[in-house]
Amino acid sequence: MARLKSILICGSGVAAWFMAAGLSRALEGQGCRITVLDDGATEDSACLGRAVLSLPALRAFHGVLGLSEDQMIKAARVWPYTALNMGTYHIGIGDHGARLNTVAFHHFVTWLRQGGHKADIDTFSIPALMASAGKFTRPVNDPNSVLSGFSYGLVLDVGRYSDLLRTYAVSRGVDVAEGRLTKVDGSGAQIASVHRDQGAPLAADFYIDATGEPARLMSAVEVPFEVDLYLNANRILPALPHDTGVPMMSAGCQMLPVMGGVISDEAATNGDGRAFVQGRRAQFWVSNVVAAGHAAGVLQPFMGHELQLLHTGFTRLIGLFPDDGMSPVLAREYNRLMTQTFDRVRDFVLLPQVLRGQAEGPPELARKISQFKSRGRVVMYDEESYSESFWVSVLMGEGVLPERYDRIIDSMEPERLTQQLIKMRDIMARAVSAMPPLKAVPVTSGVPA
Amino acid sequence: MSKNSDEKIKRIVIVGGGTAGWIAAAGLSSLYKSDDLSIRLVESEAIGTVGVGEATVPHIRHFNVKLGIDERDFMQKTSATFKLGIEFCDWNRKGQSYVHPFGAYGEPVGGVGFHHHWVRMRKRGDTRSIDDFSLPVKMSHMARFMMPSSDMRAVESTFSYAYQFDAGLYAAYLRAYAEARGVVRTEGRITGVNQNAETGFVEAVVLESGEVVEGDLFIDASGFRGLLIEQTLKSGYEAWGHWLPCDRAWAVPCEATAANTPYTRATARDAGWQWRIPLQHRVGNGYVFSSGLLSEDAARTTLMANLEGPAQAEPKMLSFTTGVRKQQWNKNVVAIGLASGFLEPLESTSIHLIQLAVTNLVEMLPDMRFCDDDRDEFNRVMHLEYERVRDFLILHYHATERDDTPFWDYCRTMTIPDSLAYKMALFRERGVIVNYKDGFFLEPSWLAVYIGQGVIPRDYDPLSERISDQALARYMADYAGKVSSAVQAMPSHAAFLEQYCPSAIVSRRATVGAV
Numbered sequence: 001m002a003r004l005k006s007i008l009i010c011g012s013g014v015a016a017w018f019m020a021a022g023l024s025r026a027l028e029g030q031g032c033r034i035t036v037l038d039d040g041a042t043e044d045s046a047c048l049g050r051a052v053l054s055l056p057a058l059r060a061f062h063g064v065l066g067l068s069e070d071q072m073i074k075a076a077r078v079w080p081y082t083a084l085n086m087g088t089y090h091i092g093i094g095d096h097g098a099r100l101n102t103v104a105f106h107h108f109v110t111w112l113r114q115g116g117h118k119a120d121i122d123t124f125s126i127p128a129l130m131a132s133a134g135k136f137t138r139p140v141n142d143p144n145s146v147l148s149g150f151s152y153g154l155v156l157d158v159g160r161y162s163d164l165l166r167t168y169a170v171s172r173g174v175d176v177a178e179g180r181l182t183k184v185d186g187s188g189a190q191i192a193s194v195h196r197d198q199g200a201p202l203a204a205d206f207y208i209d210a211t212g213e214p215a216r217l218m219s220a221v222e223v224p225f226e227v228d229l230y231l232n233a234n235r236i237l238p239a240l241p242h243d244t245g246v247p248m249m250s251a252g253c254q255m256l257p258v259m260g261g262v263i264s265d266e267a268a269t270n271g272d273g274r275a276f277v278q279g280r281r282a283q284f285w286v287s288n289v290v291a292a293g294h295a296a297g298v299l300q301p302f303m304g305h306e307l308q309l310l311h312t313g314f315t316r317l318i319g320l321f322p323d324d325g326m327s328p329v330l331a332r333e334y335n336r337l338m339t340q341t342f343d344r345v346r347d348f349v350l351l352p353q354v355l356r357g358q359a360e361g362p363p364e365l366a367r368k369i370s371q372f373k374s375r376g377r378v379v380m381y382d383e384e385s386y387s388e389s390f391w392v393s394v395l396m397g398e399g400v401l402p403e404r405y406d407r408i409i410d411s412m413e414p415e416r417l418t419q420q421l422i423k424m425r426d427i428m429a430r431a432v433s434a435m436p437p438l439k440a441v442p443v444t445s446g447v448p449a
Numbered sequence: 450m451s452k453n454s455d456e457k458i459k460r461i462v463i464v465g466g467g468t469a470g471w472i473a474a475a476g477l478s479s480l481y482k483s484d485d486l487s488i489r490l491v492e493s494e495a496i497g498t499v500g501v502g503e504a505t506v507p508h509i510r511h512f513n514v515k516l517g518i519d520e521r522d523f524m525q526k527t528s529a530t531f532k533l534g535i536e537f538c539d540w541n542r543k544g545q546s547y548v549h550p551f552g553a554y555g556e557p558v559g560g561v562g563f564h565h566h567w568v569r570m571r572k573r574g575d576t577r578s579i580d581d582f583s584l585p586v587k588m589s590h591m592a593r594f595m596m597p598s599s600d601m602r603a604v605e606s607t608f609s610y611a612y613q614f615d616a617g618l619y620a621a622y623l624r625a626y627a628e629a630r631g632v633v634r635t636e637g638r639i640t641g642v643n644q645n646a647e648t649g650f651v652e653a654v655v656l657e658s659g660e661v662v663e664g665d666l667f668i669d670a671s672g673f674r675g676l677l678i679e680q681t682l683k684s685g686y687e688a689w690g691h692w693l694p695c696d697r698a699w700a701v702p703c704e705a706t707a708a709n710t711p712y713t714r715a716t717a718r719d720a721g722w723q724w725r726i727p728l729q730h731r732v733g734n735g736y737v738f739s740s741g742l743l744s745e746d747a748a749r750t751t752l753m754a755n756l757e758g759p760a761q762a763e764p765k766m767l768s769f770t771t772g773v774r775k776q777q778w779n780k781n782v783v784a785i786g787l788a789s790g791f792l793e794p795l796e797s798t799s800i801h802l803i804q805l806a807v808t809n810l811v812e813m814l815p816d817m818r819f820c821d822d823d824r825d826e827f828n829r830v831m832h833l834e835y836e837r838v839r840d841f842l843i844l845h846y847h848a849t850e851r852d853d854t855p856f857w858d859y860c861r862t863m864t865i866p867d868s869l870a871y872k873m874a875l876f877r878e879r880g881v882i883v884n885y886k887d888g889f890f891l892e893p894s895w896l897a898v899y900i901g902q903g904v905i906p907r908d909y910d911p912l913s914e915r916i917s918d919q920a921l922a923r924y925m926a927d928y929a930g931k932v933s934s935a936v937q938a939m940p941s942h943a944a945f946l947e948q949y950c951p952s953a954i955v956s957r958r959a960t961v962g963a964v
Contacts, residue, residue, distance in 0.1 A: 003914070319881070321911050329878045330881070333883070367826070406814075407453065410457075411485050
């Protein structure tokens with residue numbers, strides 16, 4: 001068995017350049033040649049919208065690449081956010097309140113509501129409060145501080161983000177092949193070579209399919225696309241931007257503020273706009289080809305899953321990195337993990353629609369909803385991308401009030417507990433009101449928005 | 450809107466004392482006030498408990514901390530020793546042993562797990578054992594102990610620990626804790642169970658004295674027989690004997706002749722394995738075997754011939770069928786401990802599974818409506834945990850070169866669950882260890898047993914090669930050096946116990962001896 005000597009990434013846009021940038025860093029000094037061959041696609045290969053949200057984990061990826069937020073602001077119109085505004089509630093990136101007596105905080109909201117109090121879970125979320133007050137600051141490291149329990153993500157201009165990753169990859173020695181992809185030679189169940197409109201066909205030890213929805217390499221090795229049974233949106237089109245300082249999502253329309261403006265796209269069912277089909281590949285890695293971005297799967301925009309899935313796929317590929325033996329065992333594990341990851345993300349995208357009665361859900365999601373309705377328990381499966389607080393925000397935000405809170409609360413002194421909760425809310429409100437406004441915050445040192 | 454108060458359960462009855470019953474009583478009474486939720490425990494002194502000596506896993510410390518138990522006090526009263534892992538002797542081959550430690554091997558370098566680097570150097574001819582990179586393994590070899598450091602950068606922070614104690618004394622300790630928090634204990638043998646004619650729910654248990662003990666929720670901690678879960682509710686049993694063929698155990702305590710070791714020992718025998726659990730005042734021993742391949746008498750003889758000191762009692766024999774209750778929660782009965790299933794104590798998981806059941810019961814505590822949802826979710830989660838421990842145990846038997854007895858030949862050649870075959874293939878191929886959200890044994894545990902039992906990856910993560918041979922050799926030498934000097938600086942386990950938590954039993958005896 002020998003190490004991979006060459007990787008050919010077919011495609012363009014965020015999926016192709018994300019993988020190229022990541023691999024060029026991860027394989028540094030390994031003597032593996034990375035080449036990108038453009039497929040001539042005009043639409044992005046990983047993002048449906050023209051702007052996209054990222055989750056905090058992506059900042060670690062940028063950190064590994066050595067991309068500073070300074071660079072990103074200049075190049076990709078990056079804007080930080082702590083919560084997604086859903087109209088009547090927020091999905092904050094961070095905890096609600098604090099655990100008391102081992103009981104998760106949202107049970108106390110149920111308890112207060114059963115006791116006749118008005119209690120809005122958003123008012124116990126620092127990131128939600130920050131978003132609604134238009135404030136921003138970075139979290140602190142001290143776990144005792146009220147400012148440690150949240151994080152932030154970035155809003156990215158898709159085209160510029162792709163360009164940024166491309167510049168990075170090329171500067172690190174990634175080759176850009178001349179010409180455009182025309183035809184894929186799949187011999188047996190593996191890719192033999194790819195043809196282009198100029199120059200000789202290209203062959204490599206390993207291929208990455210970043211050709212977006214057509215998934216030209218995955219199609220060549222006959223991996224079927226499985227249409228999602230629950231999500232129905234199939235068009236996306238530009239929408240009128242709405243002046244907003246924080247990301248908003250309303251009836252399929254996302255309004256994402258980037259530096260210097262707001263980019264708005266609306267997902268719809270039928271009608272005009274870019275057509276897409278939601279779903280995923282039956283497998284993500286077959287023989288010598290792995291799919292990334294829309295070639296792997298498509299989900300309507302929501303809260304950062306596009307880049308999250310790319311990032312997870314990339315990390316897993318590195319963790320199971322093949323040699324030229326192309327062991328089916330590694331691919332099988334990759335597929336097992338990514339299938340679960342994809343399906344749990346799909347559940348999250350689907351959740352608000354199911355709660356509004358606009359869609360049905362799979363049994364795993366049904367169990368999650370019924371356990372929450374019944375007793376405020378958030379069922380977490382293997383390979384979840386969204387932590388408990390994201391699910392709680394949507395469930396409670398969409399009006400699900402658990403029928404029961406955790407019984408342990410009944411063993412606490414109610415008067416004192418009420419005071420404690422009011423105090424907690426006041427501390428949070430005060431902490432947020434002392435923060436600088438988002439617009440005045442230099443995203444990093446010296447770069448005012 | 451419905452409210453909690455409308456439908457609350459008010460009475461929990463725990464059937465059976467012993468370790469499981471008192472863990473449940475203590476755990477629940479630490480969380481619920483007795484005027485909100487009454488807890489009664491029914492047990493009979495006439496029915497013995499199984500506990501002989503018990504080894505545990507580090508999670509017990511979280512449970513004890515939640516209860517607010519003072520470690521030194523608890524260790525003194527249960528005659529406890531520290532446990533850094535388990536030594537497995539003769540499992541892969543006769544004469545070969547390894548330690549499964551509570552702690553990691555090395556640390557990731559360049560984002561690649563340490564064992565990949567170790568495999569790489571091994572392929573280059575480096576003969577060092579992976580043990581050289583594990584502090585708890587080295588501590589075990591030299592019988593040293595010190596509390597782990599809270600400085601995460603220090604090599605002294607790279608281990609965890611559990612306890613080895615007298616399970617009877619642990620139950621007594623938790624009983625005092627629970628009774629102080631309002632748990633009411635009722636002595637008596639249960640002679641009848643009253644069920645609702647329509648729903649089959651258990652309404653009460655009837656004692657020999659004629660007393661009727663009513664409850665809303667029953668916890669069956671009655672042991673193997675499963676008085677409520679099986680004898681009354683017929684919940685069914687999924688037997689795993691074809692994968693884990695041991696079905697009997699002889700157990701006997703003996704006098705300690707050497708200093709206490711900070712680890713449990715499991716020695717493979719002709720038709721099973723023998724445990725050795727050192728407590729402060731004695732050593733617990735047992736032979737777990739397959740009765741189809743070895744007679745009870747022969748097993749007893751083997752055990753008695755392999756004690757390090759004089760036996761302190763007649764050996765007791767237990768019969769069991771390895772497996773799990775099909776429904777650990779059925780109607781208004783939740784089974785814990787042996788009533789919920791049995792996995793041999795090879796990896797000291799019994800107490801962990803009890804505590805996990807209690808934690809999950811708290812999480813899924815029902816109200817009077819007894820939603821199927823709560824029950825199903827509890828059963829789903831607990832069944833997964835049992836299955837994942839099961840796979841880990843099977844690995845110990847299956848990954849062996851031994852063919853010297855019919856027992857080992859069977860284990861070596863048997864068909865294993867797909868879930869395990871899959872995990873082993875991934876490790877063999879490339880040193881990849883499968884992780885789940887649920888499932889107690891994490892990466893270092895699998896690694897220890899794989900490598901200890903001769904499952905060595907064919908290849909390592911190619912990204913290991915981002916680090917040069919020289920840099921890696923330097924790093925590894927440095928790490929092994931840090932491990933070795935850290936161990937040198939530690940006191941012996943015996944000396945540490947003596948100053949930290951001398952056993953109440955040992956010191957009482959010493960006093961008596963002096964008079």
